[in-house]
């Protein structure tokens with residue numbers, strides 16, 4: 001049994017280099033000869049390679065987490081099969097975990113002393129907290145914010161969804177995969193101003 005582990009939640013908006021930080025952490029573990037593994041909730045069934053990839057071109061292999069995956073049983077099985085306990089587990093896109101899966105992660109921390117670091121978004125495009133993130137705020141030993149800056153200089157808070165014309169989209173499904181073409185990280189003030197602008201633009205269009 002390892003020493004006491006911790007459950008970490010590191011959250012930020014889109015474009016705050018969360019994935020790059022996760023991969024840097026993985027690299028550091030390799031340098032120090034520490035045992036780790038990576039997981040990622042699968043959100044797009046078309047995704048074929050099980051890798052976590054950052055914009056800066058680094059990638060690491062990961063295991064997929066499906067909505068019905070029991071992560072505790074998965075990790076327990078791996079530990080029993082290999083007889084090696086991992087020091088660290090890194091999770092990307094942790095906002096997409098279910099509440100039950102975050103509970104399972106906390107049990108991995110408590111039973112095996114494995115440190116689990118979850119990287120994810122705080123809120124969705126309507127500014128409401130994601131299920132996985134909420135549970136992480138409730139259970140994590142350590143929570144820290146990965147800050148990034150809005151074009152106006154304030155801290156980004158909101159992951160706004162945009163359409164092809166750059167208008168703010170306020171309705172739709174909570175999960176919609178996309179990058180810079182579909183989302184822009186904004187401070188609360190710019191989010192409000194841009195929504196007003198988008199609404200005005202739409203009104204004019206239909207006059």
Ligand SMILES: [Zn+2]
Pocket residue numbers: 150151152153154186187188189190191
């Ligand atoms: Zn701003």
